[in-house]
Each structure stands twice: as structure tokens, then as C-alpha cells.
Amino acid sequence: MAAPEVHHLFHHPIADHSFSADRQTLAIARDTQVELYGRVGNAFKLKDELKGHDKLVTSVDIAPNTGRIVTCSQDRNALVWEPSPTGYKPTLVLLRISRAATFVRWSPSEAKFAVGSGDRVIAICYFEEENDWWVSKHLKKPIRSTITSVAWHPNSVLLAAGSTDAHARVFSAFIKGTDQRPEPSPWGERLPFNTVCGEFLNNSAGWVHAVAFSPSGDALAFAAHDSSITVVYPSAPEQPPKAVISINTQLLPFMSLFWNGETEIIAAGYDCEAFRFQGGEQGWQLAGTLEKAKAGGRPGLGGGGEDGREESALNMFKQMDLKGKVSKDDTQLKTVHQNTVTMLRPFEESGGKVTKFSSSGVDGRVVIWHT
């Protein structure tokens, strides 16, 4: 397994990151702006800044085919940035929410996107040709609290959402005129807008931090604040699910997760490293960390040197002289990320498997990992 590729961009939390389809451009939500980094050799260099929000940008997503960037912010707005020869042009989206927008994702069809908010609604936004304007419809019921994350089903109609009311829900976000009628699935057959196809809660009912559909769309995973991951296998519309499997871990809670095929989930969060879960309908288990602890320090951490510092006798006595004790340098974590990982995204896929994925966190690092 090759070493992860570490990009320490700045000393500031990264709320969200997204790569373009060619993986040459990296969009980073930093404070009130979105920074675009271009790949130069092995590094990413700042290329452009998208300034349009006046509060913290909470989420950013690049549509792989159209290249459009959507951002949302605590200023209650979402902007669609259209690429043009002279740079990116922002268009304001009518979200009609009175609290912060928390999370945004393009649907796989790229014709619409979903914005989660603190206003107990999810705005499903689509482009209205006649008005030349992005408008939105609200998914409202039965959300009782802030939406922390959303994830699209591969059919671009079903949407999963995690909320601080401890529920992970599956909604229909069918927009007439924009969407094709979806194939029937275990989640439902007829799916008018705002159909609730599933509502799931785990045992201790903590905040749901992340949701994700499996590649086929026939299973849903969510991570909650009780350090657990729950996988739901629906059976048929209006029926209780075939299986709901909860894995409580000994770790700190996970903030983000994604599926690697149908039998593997990778999740990361407050433990600052990614973990692998494996299983299926019969059961799931924690398979271990993706961090490879190598002898003589971790790969790529701070460009070397820092780690492999020699503990010489001279150094020891110097420390004793300065501090009155031999202090171990314990300000560094043993993980590549030095703070909470807030977002994981598949980076490179082949044959239905994710071969590389990227992570970003509070420590201002973006890391590309091999699975």
C-alpha cells in the first residue's frame, strides 16, 4: 500500500472539500470564501478565490460533468458558480430559509441539488428555464431539527438526510419536469415529492453526522454521535427493513463515511483517522484503521524531520536544563490528520471499487489515501 498523499494547505479548519472530475482542481471551503487550488506537480497551489458569501461557507460541491460549483453558507444562501472563460460567475439560489444552510450536494444527474439547513427543511433546488433562475422546493415533514448532511441515491430522486433530531431519513425529491420517473426500488414505487421512504433511529439516538447510500442504492449507512454506524437494508415499500445493523465502537464519533462497494464502509471523525468496516446483511464489524504506522514515523507528516528527531543525550540534557524534566514531544498525534476529520470523499474509482479517497479536517490538511 502506497503512502497517503498529504497536502497541508493552511492552518485553518476545512469545512468541506471537493475535487473536479479530472482531479486537477480542488475546492476548499475556508471561512467565508471558497478557495480553488490547482495541481502543480505534486502540490496544490492557490488559483482562485470565490468570494460571494458573507458568513462561514459550510459546504461545497463540484458537479463532475458540468463543472459547476455549488456552495452554501451560514448566511442562508447558496450560490451556483458557473465556469466561464473569464472565471466563475455566481448565481444566487432562492433557498427561502431563515437559518444557516449546512450542507449541499449535487444530485448524480447534476440537474438539481439539495441544501440542508438549520431551518428544519431541505431545499431541493433546480433550474427553471423560463425564469432563468434556480428555485427550490422544501422537504419539510417530518424534520424536527437541523439537517447535518444529505446524500443522493444513484437514481437522483431519493435523498437521505441526517439530522440532529437523531433520525436518518430517506425522502423522495422528485421534481416534475426535471426528473425521469424512477425505477421501483425497495425504498418505494410511486414517489411523489416529500414521500418519506424511511425513518431510522439507532438505540441511543445521538445526532446523525453522516449518511450514505450504498453504490446500488439498496442500503443506507449512517454515523451518529454515539460512536456508532448503522446500516439499513430496506425490504419493500411500506415494510419494515430487512435488517438494521448497528455497530457500537470503542472509538470517538464518526463525522463522515462512504461506501466502498457493497461490503465495505470507510468512516472517519473525531479520532482523526479513517476506519474500515466490513460486512453485509448478516452483520458488520470494524475491520481496523487505514493508518499504516511505519517504523520511524508516519509517511508524509510535515515533510519529515519533525518525527524522526533524534533523541540524543545532548538533547535530553538540554531539555532537562530548560524544563527541569525530560519531556516527550507529545503535541503531535500519531495520525496523519492532526485534528478531527470532517469530510471523506471517494477520489478515484475503478470497477465499482474506490481505490483512492480524500479526507479533509479541522487541521487544514487534505489527504489522499489508498483504500
Add this chain to the structure above:
Amino acid sequence: MSIIQQHTQATLSDAWRTINIDALTEDSSVNFDVSTLHPPLPEVSEADARAINGQVRQLLRGGDAEGALRGCLEMPVYNGSEAAKETHLHTVIEVLQSIKASEMTPMLQRIYAQQGGSECLDVLMKYLYKGMGATSSSADGSSGRATPARAMTPQATGFSQVGQRPMAANESTGSAMSVLLSWHEKVVEVAGLGCIGRVMTDFRRV
């Protein structure tokens, strides 16, 4: 004069910040019973709690400390009167006090490895924190809660191995606290920090 209001120190107050806008929003969380979000929990009466106490004691007398511990952790009192919760807390602490320090870790590991063992240790953690709360409030004596000190002293009918001395409550709460703390350490070793996180997030309170 301009129609734009001129702010002076007097008019520019921040009183509006103290308005609870959630209360004015019809379907906001403060106007909504959050407990309806969870499935209802079975209610346990005080008599039930006493019955569990009896069974657990029997197991203890029979020398099956692990069975006793598992038994009382599998039937936590989530929904019940204060008295029922208090009774169950006594039961748990009685069991904890009767287990030797050297047996703690192996016993916890065995329980954790079993089906549903992780939940059992989460419940144990809840009772440890509840027990610590009860002992500390009895130590400063300022709490108005019902006889927390009683939680620590073994009841007269019990066959608890903790010596019963007429000495002050302080000493017994001190020793009870040290029992709870050493259990806490062992539980974290086995069930990890996730266990503490779950106790804090869980809506089911003991």
C-alpha cells in the same frame, strides 16, 4: 430629517437579542415534545425494581457475581419513578462492591464479548456516573435529593461483603467513590471512549 433612523447610544440596545425567537416559531423544537421522537420505553415500577434486587442478591449469594452484574445491567430502569431508579442504583452498586478488583477486567471483557455486551457496559457506565453524582451530592450535603447517602450503605438485610460500620457517611461515600472510580477506569479500558460518548448522547437516562 432622514427617514433612516439615526442610532444613538440610547436607541441602540441589544435587547432584541434576548428575544427567544424559537418560542415565536410555531413548529420549532421548543414548542414540540421531543420525547415523541423516540419509541416509548417500558415502565418499571418500584416493586419490579425490588424484585430484580431480590433476584440479583440471590445470584450474588450463590456466588455468580457475573450473572448478577449482567442481570441488573440487562434490566435498567429508564422509565420509572425516582424511587424505582434509586432502588436499581442500589442494586447495581451492591453488585459492584461485591466484586473483587482482580476480577473486574476479565469479567468486563467476558461481558463485552457476548451478544449485546457493548450495551451492557454502556448501561454500567450510566450507573457509575449516576452513582458518582449521588455520592458527591451526599458529601456536600447541599442536595435536596432523596437520601443519596443511603445508596452507598448496604441495606441491613443484604449479604454484602462491605463492612458495615456506624462511622460517618463520609467514609463510606469515599470508599464507594473509589469503587466507582476503579470500575470506571476498567470499563473505559474495555469499552473505549465511545462508551462515555454514548452515555452522554443517550436519551435513555437511568
